[in-house]
Amino acid sequence: MPNSAKAVALSPVQMELVRVLWERPDSATADVAAALAASRGIAHTTVATMLIRLEKRGVVKSRREGRALFYRACVTEDAVRRSMVSDLLERMFGGDPRALAAHLVEHTQLSPEDLSELSALANDEVSRGGR
Amino acid sequence: MPNSAKAVALSPVQMELVRVLWERPDSATADVAAALAASRGIAHTTVATMLIRLEKRGVVKSRREGRALFYRACVTEDAVRRSMVSDLLERMFGGDPRALAAHLVEHTQLSPEDLSELSALANDEVSRGGR
DNA sequence: CGGCTTCAACTACAAATGTAGTACGTACTA
DNA sequence: TAGTACGTACTACATTTGTAGTTGAAGCCG
Numbered sequence: 001m002p003n004s005a006k007a008v009a010l011s012p013v014q015m016e017l018v019r020v021l022w023e024r025p026d027s028a029t030a031d032v033a034a035a036l037a038a039s040r041g042i043a044h045t046t047v048a049t050m051l052i053r054l055e056k057r058g059v060v061k062s063r064r065e066g067r068a069l070f071y072r073a074c075v076t077e078d079a080v081r082r083s084m085v086s087d088l089l090e091r092m093f094g095g096d097p098r099a100l101a102a103h104l105v106e107h108t109q110l111s112p113e114d115l116s117e118l119s120a121l122a123n124d125e126v127s128r129g130g131r
Numbered sequence: 132m133p134n135s136a137k138a139v140a141l142s143p144v145q146m147e148l149v150r151v152l153w154e155r156p157d158s159a160t161a162d163v164a165a166a167l168a169a170s171r172g173i174a175h176t177t178v179a180t181m182l183i184r185l186e187k188r189g190v191v192k193s194r195r196e197g198r199a200l201f202y203r204a205c206v207t208e209d210a211v212r213r214s215m216v217s218d219l220l221e222r223m224f225g226g227d228p229r230a231l232a233a234h235l236v237e238h239t240q241l242s243p244e245d246l247s248e249l250s251a252l253a254n255d256e257v258s259r260g261g262r
Numbered sequence: 263c264g265g266c267t268t269c270a271a272c273t274a275c276a277a278a279t280g281t282a283g284t285a286c287g288t289a290c291t292a
Numbered sequence: 293t294a295g296t297a298c299g300t301a302c303t304a305c306a307t308t309t310g311t312a313g314t315t316g317a318a319g320c321c322g
Contacts, residue, residue: 097239105253108228112253119246
């Protein structure tokens with residue numbers, strides 16, 4: 001039974017931090033800081049602080065090499081996705097995935113064709129015995 | 132073009148507050164407090180405080196009647212849904228609704244049949260010129 | 263060798279959040 | 293009318309988050 005661990009809730013900025021680590025695992029603080037400085041103009045020290053806090057929360061893990069710290073994410077992108085989607089599902093759609101899908105159709109550019117493709121994909125999955 | 136106002140981000144507890152107001156608009160503080168006390172064991176004063184803060188943020192509006200305050204939500208459930216879905220979409224799926232839909236198919240009980248139904252619905256929408 | 267650069271570590275601080283107590287007025291009830 | 297209950301307004305306080313400065317060691321530049 002796939003228990004979703006402990007529901008990782010990341011704020012927008014924290015998410016960006018972690019995203020950097022997903023893209024380039026084992027980045028030094030400086031690397032992450034550079035990325036965040038580019039996208040949000042955040043100071044190096046700020047990034048360092050946030051990484052430490054994320055490590056305290058168990059979201060990332062550091063490895064020391066000389067004076068520098070290198071970070072890796074402890075959560076996979078998919079785990080976070082799952083956690084956040086099911087959260088949204090629960091909180092805004094009464095846990096009904098169909099309601100969310102309907103919302104997507106109604107409010108975004110999700111076309112009938114997209115649905116057909118997905119349907120095909122899903123059938124595929126099912127016919128080969130799921131996951 | 133439909134700008135989504137100003138992105139309502141509600142924390143879980145705030146969401147519950149507002150949800151009560153969606154279900155029973157024009158509730159007195161006591162009503163909301165009763166609901167929250169039941170679901171989370173939160174004190175009356177706590178609820179009152181949060182309602183005041185939400186009003187300051189423009190999320191709810193109060194009407195005074197004698198000594199009591201009656202609240203209404205200023206945001207519609209749909210607006211919040213839109214805002215939260217597009218947020219999630221942006222942050223976790225690179226803004227691609229198909230990716231989110233695929234995720235739903237893969238990780239929840241969203242079946243091919245569901246997709247077909249939605250497809251039909253979507254076609255309906257389209258053929259009558261949208262909304 | 264003596265600055266200049268680079269980091270981590272520590273400290274700081276404001277805003278938001280979750281939570282609730284206290285104070286004070288109004289109102290119903292005997 | 294006195295007492296009790298209810299409800300708002302104010303205040304309080306710990307925690308989390310976003311943000312960054314300061315300090316001090318370590319290493320590089322000339």
